[in-house]
Amino acid sequence: MMATVTAKNVDLSNCDREQIQFSGAILPHGFLLTIREPEFTILQASQNAGLSFNMQSSELLGLPLTSLLDPKQVDTVREKTQQDALDGAPTRIAIFQLQGQEWNVLAHRYDQVLFLEFEPRSTHGEPSVEDLYSELRKAIAKIQHAKSSQEFLDLAVRRIRAFTGFDRVMAYKFLQDGSGWVRSESVIEGQTEYMGLHFPPSDIPAPAKRLFTLSWLRHQPDIHYTPVPIVPENNPVTGGPLDLSYAVLRSVSVMYTGYLKNMGTDASMVMTLLKDGRLWGLIACHHHSGPKHVPYEVRAACEFLANMVSLLISEKEDLEFSGYKLKLKDTQARLVEAMSRSGEFAEVLIKGKPNLLDLLRSEGAAVVSDGKISLIGKAPTEDQVKSLVEWLASHNADEVFATDSVVTVFPEAEDFKEVASGILAIRFAATKKDYLLWFRPEVLQAVHWAGDPHKPVDISDDGQRLLPRTSFALWKESVRLKSEPWLDLEIQAAHELRIAILEVILRQSEKLGDLYKNLERSHMELDAFAYVASHDLKEPLRGIHNYSRFLLEDCADRLRPDEVDKLRSMARLTQRMEDLLDSLLHYSRISRNELKPKLCDLNKTVAEVLESLQLRIAETGTEIRIPRALPSIEIDASSISEVFSNLISNALKYNDKPEKWVEIGYKQSDGGSLTFYVRDNGIGIAPEHFAPIFMIFRRLHGPKEFGGGTGAGLTIARKIVQRHGGHMWVESAPGEGSTFYFTVPAAESEAKGAN
């Protein structure tokens, strides 16, 4: 068990455990008696108590109260202390005249005894209740109408300062980590301003915080006081040290007075601010120009005001959040509307007005969708976001992930702490790594601290007592790797945005689905049309052809030569028409035929194609180059053969060089997909024709040049490649030759080595 720490053995190492309620001493401006009830005899007295009764304090012990006060005064005490419970709440029960001095008599019960505290009344008159009441009424009316918690606190501290005459009044809020933050300040000119400063948690240790929650107001008229001990030290009723938790005159910790002295404070008054029963913060009043005693009436009024502030702070802060909430809702609605309008939600969230940064208070954000990362504001790099998303996806099944210190779970995040110590992430779908991310920087980047929380404490001249630090220079903190926390309502807003985005995606995919279905249907219809049309067209065509031939047969001897020529042209044109119809039929069949992929040795396939083109190769004297053996791939054999056949025969055809060559080869990408090419040193293609050459029946040359053809070969070859999930394109320079490329996706290719 740890030793009990009291005023006797406290130092900086243990002040967070100092039992300050057992200080065993009081402030010197008043005196204290503890009374045994119902006997009304004196149990303990502060060492200065005797003065007011012309006795030694030790002589007071055991005496009945009647021997100190006149019977009327004792009756008043008895009557008042019986009327009220007085438990843990010192209340003025009387004003007594003792030795020519007026005293406020404050009474409360605690620790099984009745406490009577005597506090001297000001000699130059105390403010009237009427004056205080009107002051209070004005103050309350003012602060009640404040529109934000900032305005509210500003008004409150200004009023209290005007009211009490302190040099400085601060409203001080405790944050989640126990550190303090000066939210509002009213200070006399010439004094250092503490507004906006953060104080480390150690400045107000837990025991002090506990006492603050017990009483509404603490007042030290003179920091430079000498504590007056209470005799005897222990409470005779309990046998333990007297618990001064509620005593108005309780002597405070030497650590506290030392601290105040270092701030140049001579007198102080602290009021507690509670929100929903919990310590929200303090109103701290400091005087820097000598001792200052605040009269009881004024303190009561201040206490009342602090009470009002406590009651209202909740409402004012909610007001602030409700403003934020409204803004969130509004921004959210606008985002969702823009997203459904555009369909491109990533674009809207990043580049739109409003965008992600307008929604939640953050410095940066990212949208990760289909592997594409879009960043806005101060964000980690794309690679960092990528690794963060990978980590999120593998470690978090939750739809929403929020942390103010991602480093604690993902150490790599230290690299980008300056921009993203805090992260709020929402995931759209469990199956995809699609995220929205908001980033908050390390608090260190933004917060000013009063004093260096890591600086070793100062040691006083005698080397015996440690003093709290004296440096109050601005210092940037040490809540390393932490950001401002995410509010519940922000996380809620992220949740809602996620649902809205999912709806947009769903609607989009429904629309796309419909579109796709329509497209598929019209595609099928088109194919069926091409097929049926070319069939049906053939019948009359055949009739025309046959009849022109029959005419020639039957009437050749009666026709002039030019008439015979015309009939022959007619027959020839029908022939050409049939070729075109056949190409069309073939093209439409490519998309109808079932693909039967099997492992194909492309060396064999190409060899067969070359064999079938042997005559033309020989005629043109073209050299065939295959720089390295082709791979074996899973593919529909007749299709790939047709692609090579079309490309190679084109390469053979469109060449006017004396030394012709055609090269057939392939490249393999990292992802495993294969790119094949057929290259020639032929006539080449002008860039403006790169697209048209793939259109069906589009020919760049007359039907008699370069051996003619229907102009469907490339269209068919590309269609085949597309059906296999690849694509085909051309690179060429007129006069230098062309290279036709086509890809076979990785899944299809499964390259089985090059042999």
Next chain:
Amino acid sequence: MHRNDPILIVEDNDEDYYATARVLAKFGSFPVSRCSRGAEVIDNLNADKSHRPPSLIFLDLNLIGKRDGRTVLTDLKADPRYRRIPVVVMTTSSNPSDVRHCFDHGAAGYMVKPVNLDKFVESIEGIIKYWFEIMTLPAKVEGAS
């Protein structure tokens, strides 16, 4: 060469019928009869009083009317009186599924009508030579007995 066996052409298109008949005449003196509707085929065969059923039937697939070439083929092959007569399908369709269907249902041959007359003449010549010179037709055997 004695080519005077009757031939039936099932064809709804007058031009095609004319062309076929005309080309056939180049290779023999076949008594050619014609059905232009699928539904007529069995009826006409039944009504024939010559007692000389066709030795060969040319059948177009895509016929106008309810009974197209495919059903005519099925009807013929289902009738014991006519199922032995070879049916050569002569059509515009080069659809593989049509080819399969016809052979599955008893067609003796399948020919895609070319647009080119020379090719057509060649094809007809080949078919006539095949069936009337190389092959032995059941009608012939029956007629001789």
